[in-house]
Amino acid sequence: MTSIGVCGKDSVVVVTQKKVPVTDARTLVSQARNEAAEFRFRYGYEMPVNVLAQWIADKSQVYTQHAYMRPLGVVAMVLGFDDEFGPCLYKCDPAGHFLGHKATSSGLKEQEVINFFEKKMKNNPDFTYEESIQAMAVVVFSVRHKDFKASEIEVGVVKQDNPVFRVLSTEEIDEHLTAISESLIESSHI
Secondary structure (H helix, E strand, O other), rough: EEEEEEEEOOOOEEEEEOOOOOOOHHHHHHHHHHHHHHHHHHHHHOOOOHHHHHHHHHHHHHHHOOOOOOOOOOOOEEEEEEEOOOOEEEEEEEOOOOOOOEEEEOOOOOOHHHHHHHHHHHOOOOHHHHHHHHHHHHHHHHHOOOOEEEOHHEEEEEOOOOEEEEEOOOOHHHHHHHHHHHHHHHHHHH
């Protein structure tokens, strides 16, 4: 499994291949949702993205301290839109580290994806929503080295104009893939 996240100037986009969820991931997500709800109840506003990422990293790190606890086998990407910092993307690993990223990846061929984004974002670090989706589709295609269908991937987005996480429908993903393939065909004819 390869998961990719890109933080642009007006959005954060993540993509992954569809697969049955891992139990560790479901447990961590459930606990993180509860913690975010308690934070909102206690303080009266939504939990900032960096605070949630810190909580996930701390939770993961605690599991590494005790011999009787099996470490969580999941790398979490936390994304959201923060009132202070704008679009945010954090990656939390099982050892308890968390870092903010403009683009990141986890899973198979992680380094290959990171190298692609280092080159792509060198001169233009702030992608728009459309540029983020296009770059991610190109990366997924190059990582898999074959065509893929919209039904084989999941795309989650948080946009500035609608800062609520949502998963794109298969039809929306297919529209983006069609537009990207058409633009690639046009650019190859020039």
